[in-house]
Amino acid sequence: MEEVGTGLLDRLDAMQRVAASAPSGPLLIVAGPGTGKTRTLTHRIAYLCAELNVFPEQCLAITFTRRAAEEMRERLDGLLGPVAEDVTVSTFHSLGLQILRENATAAGLPADFRIADDAERAAARAEAGEDDAAYAKLLRADGLVDLDELVTLPVALLSESKALVEEYRARWRWIFVDEYQDVDAVQYDLLRLLSPPDGNLCAIGDPDQAIYSFRGADVGYFLRFAQDFTDARTVRLTRNYRSSAPILAAAVQSIAPASLVRGRRLDPARLDPEAPLVGRFAAGSAGEEAEFVARTVDELVGGVSHRSMDAGRADGHTSNISFSDIAVLYRTDAQSGPILDALHRAGVPVQKRSHNRLRDRAGVAAIARELRHQDGLGGSVAARVRLTGQVLAERYATPTLDAAATVEPADIWTAVEMLKPLALRCGDDVQRFLGEIALGAEVDTLDPRAEAVTLLTLHAAKGLEFPVVFLAGCEDGLLPMRFPGERPSSEDVDEERRLFFVGLTRAQDRLYLSHAARRFRYGAERDSVPTPFLSDIDAGLFERLGAAEPRKPKDRQLRLL
Ligand code: ATP
Numbered sequence: 001m002e003e004v005g006t007g008l009l010d011r012l013d014a015m016q017r018v019a020a021s022a023p024s025g026p027l028l029i030v031a032g033p034g035t036g037k038t039r040t041l042t043h044r045i046a047y048l049c050a051e052l053n054v055f056p057e058q059c060l061a062i063t064f065t066r067r068a069a070e071e072m073r074e075r076l077d078g079l080l081g082p083v084a085e086d087v088t089v090s091t092f093h094s095l096g097l098q099i100l101r102e103n104a105t106a107a108g109l110p111a112d113f114r115i116a117d118d119a120e121r122a123a124a125r126a127e128a129g130e131d132d133a134a135y136a137k138l139l140r141a142d143g144l145v146d147l148d149e150l151v152t153l154p155v156a157l158l159s160e161s162k163a164l165v166e167e168y169r170a171r172w173r174w175i176f177v178d179e180y181q182d183v184d185a186v187q188y189d190l191l192r193l194l195s196p197p198d199g200n201l202c203a204i205g206d207p208d209q210a211i212y213s214f215r216g217a218d219v220g221y222f223l224r225f226a227q228d229f230t231d232a233r234t235v236r237l238t239r240n241y242r243s244s245a246p247i248l249a250a251a252v253q254s255i256a257p258a259s260l261v262r263g264r265r266l267d268p269a270r271l272d273p274e275a276p277l278v279g280r281f282a283a284g285s286a287g288e289e290a291e292f293v294a295r296t297v298d299e300l301v302g303g304v305s306h307r308s309m310d311a312g313r314a315d316g317h318t319s320n321i322s323f324s325d326i327a328v329l330y331r332t333d334a335q336s337g338p339i340l341d342a343l344h345r346a347g348v349p350v351q352k353r354s355h356n357r358l359r360d361r362a363g364v365a366a367i368a369r370e371l372r373h374q375d376g377l378g379g380s381v382a383a384r385v386r387l388t389g390q391v392l393a394e395r396y397a398t399p400t401l402d403a404a405a406t407v408e409p410a411d412i413w414t415a416v417e418m419l420k421p422l423a424l425r426c427g428d429d430v431q432r433f434l435g436e437i438a439l440g441a442e443v444d445t446l447d448p449r450a451e452a453v454t455l456l457t458l459h460a461a462k463g464l465e466f467p468v469v470f471l472a473g474c475e476d477g478l479l480p481m482r483f484p485g486e487r488p489s490s491e492d493v494d495e496e497r498r499l500f501f502v503g504l505t506r507a508q509d510r511l512y513l514s515h516a517a518r519r520f521r522y523g524a525e526r527d528s529v530p531t532p533f534l535s536d537i538d539a540g541l542f543e544r545l546g547a548a549e550p551r552k553p554k555d556r557q558l559r560l561l
């Protein structure tokens, strides 16, 4: 635990300190990637509690994923010690669930209501047809709520009861929202109900990283924060601590044509003159691209551990690269196939996650269903998941009459593997485990300590950082994404550009951008050209990597920002 007291803000720079110690009232922290937004947010909570006598139970921190919530909880534990447990750290969904649990009767729900699983939703939908009111009624009759209702129901409940609004406003006097650029209309309504216009709402984010409009997120809420909340104070952070100078320069150039932040600035805190340029690899095919990734991973891990035996080498940043330092990012899950194959062939351990809901995976849904109906099993959740996986894999090993109800044994085993970290965290509490599955995204089960290369969709990579990042499939049609014969709107292309920016800015020390001249898409092998986003980046920031060994050029001038 860090020492609480005057030293609390010592590990922040001057602007971060201004943000962390800002007086009460609405506060907007606008800052680019890697500028320490999340770090500043945790320090602000710790500072308020340790220095200004704010009670931890008066603080509500809202994050985008369960994984981010856990990380924030850990960081708060480190700063505040055991009292950090009294801070509420939630996603919008888990916050909504808490409000509904506390007011089940008022919301017309049984005390033991739960979230409908896929089969239950499908059954209600089949019976109700298009009729959304009828659909909700059917769920309600069985004591079920739909996932989407976890935020809409609390909003409806609070909108009808001033007393309830006052109760929650009195409880959570300080509200913090990370990744505010991706709130949607209902989440925004909930925030407005929970926080008075002159309340202590602290919103943190980066409009240039708004990438969830396909789920209804609207960056407009971020842009009009100052109009919505009285006398809002705005703090900007401009020093990027995450990325090497060439990586940051490339990222800044890539977002410049569509930046939503007026006068955007991002200055590198890291000025290592030896920092490698951004690697760029032009592959003939998706298979060749995958081979490049596997070969480079092998060289980085094998090669560097070899080199670190050299006593003369004192380069703390790039030596000792392990598999857990490496991420491979891509636009669509379908791209992961050849990359997985190549990494498997090279004997590289991997963990693969997307931003999709956990329960959308057939294997996960089957395990959850089985666990819910198999009550006699005892022991740890982890053991029960393993056993259930075995039972299901055996059951589905032979074709059943009902082909639609069949789950591939491989999907079951992937699900068992994916659910392991979550199961371990839940101890013996199977109900908690089922609740986490109902709410969680695949990326929530990512194990940052696993000795494996992490494969992620770009959407799932938000907020994360890795020493080494590969961004595969930097091609027109994939990034920006476009279906054959379709012309995306300029808003869509801008969002794809932000996604590209998010990808680039996940990298700390080494970044590799690759594209393939041919790729199998929409049922056919198709030609593709590099993404136009690449041409907004100065050629001098790239090192073109051939099929041969990557070179590390010497005596070159870095073009800094
Ligand atoms: P993103 O927009 O990607 O979510 P962020 O602004 O939330 O990024 P953080 O994840 O909080 O950035 O910080 C990025 C990295 O920089 C982290 O490794 C963090 O520990 C480091 N960092 C932030 N501030 C400082 C600082 N003052 N001194 C040293 N390191 C820092």
Ligand code: MG
Pocket (backbone or CB within 6 Å): 037, 038, 463
């Ligand atoms: Mg962050």
